[in-house]
Amino acid sequence: MTKCAICRKEFIKFNMAHKVCGAVCAGEYVCKLNAKEKEEKARIERIADKKARERLKNRSEWLKQAQTVFNSYIRYRDFNLPCISCDRHNSGIYHAGHYLSTGARPNLRFNEQNVHKQCAQCNLHLSGNLINYRMNLIKKIGEKAVLELETNYQPKKYTIDDLRGIIETYREKIKIDPKGESCR
Numbered sequence: 072m073t074k075c076a077i078c079r080k081e082f083i084k085f086n087m088a089h090k091v092c093g094a095v096c097a098g099e100y101v102c103k104l105n106a107k108e109k110e111e112k113a114r115i116e117r118i119a120d121k122k123a124r125e126r127l128k129n130r131s132e133w134l135k136q137a138q139t140v141f142n143s144y145i146r147y148r149d150f151n152l153p154c155i156s157c158d159r160h161n162s163g164i165y166h167a168g169h170y171l172s173t174g175a176r177p178n179l180r181f182n183e184q185n186v187h188k189q190c191a192q193c194n195l196h197l198s199g200n201l202i203n204y205r206m207n208l209i210k211k212i213g214e215k216a217v218l219e220l221e222t223n224y225q226p227k228k229y230t231i232d233d234l235r236g237i238i239e240t241y242r243e244k245i246k247i248d249p250k251g252e253s254c255r
Contacts (some may be wrong), residue, residue, distance in 0.1 A: 076100055133234040137241075141181050144166035144241040149188030154209050156193035156200035166194040170204055171220060178227035181237055183213050185220055 072081045075196040077099045082092035091097045092109045128136075145167035168189025171179050179185040187208070193200040209217050218232065229237070 080158055102126040106189075113168065119236075128231075130229075130231055130234070133231050133238075134229065137229070137237045138180070140238050140241045141186070144184050145183070145247045146188055152188055154189035154190040154193055155211070156197070156204045158203070158207060159190070161190045161192070164191045165189065166191055167206070168194045168199055170199075170201070170208055170217075176223070178225050179223060180229075182220070186214055187211070209226075239240050 073084045073089075074081055075089045075096050077096035078092060082094050091100045146165055149155075150206050154165070167186050169179070170185050170187070174182045176185075188205075189199070189204070193204075205217065
C-alpha cells in the first residue's frame with residue numbers, strides 16, 4: 072500500500088510511476104507538475120534576465136552600485152561612532168561623508184580612511200563641516216594619514232571589473248544580500 076500524492080489515501084500501486092489513487096487526483100497531480108514546471112521556467116528566465124541586465128550595465132551604473140555598497144559598509148563600520156564632524160550621536164539619517172570629495176579626488180572615492188559616518192546636517196547643510204571633520208579625522212587616523220590623503224593625487228579611473236570587485240568585497244564585509252538589504 073502507498074499513499075496518494077494528492078489526497079493521502081492509501082491505494083495499491085500497479086507500477087513504479089503510479090503516484091495517485093484515481094482520475095481526479097491524477098488531474099490535480101498533472102496541474103501541480105505543470106505549475107512546478109512553469110515556476111522553474113520563470114526562475115530560469117529571471118536568472119537569464121538578470122545576467123542580461125548585468126551585461127548591459129554601463130560604467131556609471133556599476134559606479135553607482137559600488138558607491139551604494141561601499142557607503143553601506145561605512146555606515147555599518149562606524150555604526151556605534153558619532154558623526155565625524157560634529158562628534159554627536161543624532162537620531163536622524165547618517166551618510167558616508169567623504170573628507171576629500173569624489174569630484175575633487177575620484178581616486179579616493181573608495182578609500183576607507185577618506186570616508187566616515189557623518190550626520191545629514193553636517194554633510195548636506197554644512198558642506199561636510201570640513202574644519203571639524205579634519206580635526207576629528209586627525210584624532211581618529213593620525214596626522215600623517217590625513218596628510219597622505221591630502222597629498223594623494225594619483226589619477227584613478229575605475230574599470231567595470233574594478234567596480235565588480237569593490238561590490239563583491241564590501242558585500243562580503245557586511246554580508247549584504249544581492250538586493251542591497253543588510254543581513255544584520
